[in-house]
Amino acid sequence: MERLIFAEEHDQFRASAARFMAAEVAPHAERWRREGIVEREVYRKAGDAGLLCLWADPAHGGAGVADLRFDQIVIEENVRGGEPGFYLHLHSNLVAPYIAALGTPALQGRLMPRVVSGETILAIAMTEAGGGSDLRAIRTRAVREGDGWRLTGAKTYISNGILADAVVVAARTGERTLGLFVVDRGMAGFERGGKLGKMGLAAQDTAELFFNDVQVPGDNVLGDPEAGLPALMRFLATERLVAAIASIAAAQTALALTLDFAATRTAFGRPVGLFQHNRFRLAALRSRIDAAQAWIDQLVLLANAARLTPEDAAAAKLVASELEGEAADLGVQLHGGAGYMDEYRISRMYTDARISRIFAGSNEIMLEIIARGMGLDERGVP
Incomplete structure (x- = not known):
């Protein structure tokens, strides 16, 4: 079926994305599936190829192209000729927009250039054991302490859970309110379980995450801490x-x-x-x-x-x-x-x-x- 939504520039970009998947992803896919995780280096290579966060501000290294068709092409070519367990769409299209839209200037300046380059890999942690798709059932809690927050709880089935350097965490801040917090690799009290075995998407790392009184600075809060939902x-x-x-x-x-x-x-x-x-x-x-x-x-x-x-x-x-x-x-x-x-x-x-x-x-x-x-x-x- 001919698809008329794409222009010549999209077709050229598709050819480039297809070449990247054939050269940098497909040859390694079988090994990644055996190991249960993709190499960190493939995110950096995708960043070098201009395949991550195309919409991001040029000041942060992005192309400033707010056209979802380009992201659509990357996703399609990864499915067709790459490896579906390479979750670059999670990184670029599901998590990074929270930081770019809701993060403080300091947080954006610190994270977004490395997100666009693929040096910092992202994940989002919403799901909890017993909660499933019900966000209102979240029990992970954030309590204000001075200029920051103390985060306590656990998340499960988190994609990119092992690879992630920065995780957007949904936590309860009141009886009926949620906040969104960025937890960085290496923060005291932030721990990961082992890779979880799955029936499919073998190359995609999935893990449990634990937050044991993690001290989250105020700059790592995304937007209003009572307006996370x-x-x-x-x-x-x-x-x-x-x-x-x-x-x-x-x-x-x-x-x-x-x-x-x-x-x-x-x-x-x-x-x-x-x-x-x-x-x-x-x-x-x-x-x-x-x-x-x-x-x-x-x-x-x-x-x-x-x-x-x-x-x-x-x-x-x-x-x-x-x-x-x-x-x-x-x-x-x-x-x-x-x-x-x-x-x-x-x-x-x-x-x-x-x-x-x-x-x-x-x-x-x-x-x-x-x-x-x-x-x-x-x-x-x-």
Whole structure:
């Protein structure tokens, strides 16, 4: 499907991003999956290549390009030709914007140049054991002490948990209020658990984080320490659109792999892709993926115009992640026994895809957001 949202400059940038993934990511991906973590150096190389935080202020080393299409291209090319466990979109599009928008000038000046260069790797810590997608259930607490804050609690399932040099931590500052705090590597009382084993995304390091009376200076507070929840809500729409971009790219990739395999794998004397049942399933999937792609492309343009709504972002994340799962599942089925072998990429894509319906808010939460946007909540129906 031709995608008209991209101009020549985007096409040139895509070619550059694809070359980077082929040269600096793909050759190392198998080893990273075995080791359960990517090399720190790949973030610095991505920074040198101009692939991190393109939107960032030139004063901090960024390109100052507030066009989500460029970030979309980086995400798509990483999914297609790099390694999905290389979480540069978490670094660039989910965490860094909190620092750039809410950080004090001192914090921005200290962190953002190193974030853009890839020398400082970022993570965000919201999830807690038993809390899941419910941010209001957060128990990690921050208590004001002098000019700073004392942070106590624990977080789990934190992506980039081992690699991260700076972590944005959501903590309770009052009975009904949350604050956002930046915890730096090496702060006394900040500890990490070991890498957590996962069913997919093997190259992506995930860990538990512990905050034992961590003294956080005042300059490390992001915005109003009692307005963390509205801030999270503000940024979550973009997070969910970014998740949708990655999921639909994975669906496209899974379908492409399956089409290639189905054209050569034979059963009863002909390629499996030529059986009517299989052809029709692939055709239906092609149609639905392309429809979702066109919609997500439109939402990227709306995000550029600051018109992305939480409901649209939730719907895109819901649809794209479900399609990713379907595409990977059908791919495994049509690969036959080969699809169950990890030497075939479709096997890894199948296990990678399962988390997409859970992170950035589970798909059940996405349905709640969409329904409430339709007026279908406890206040009554339209």
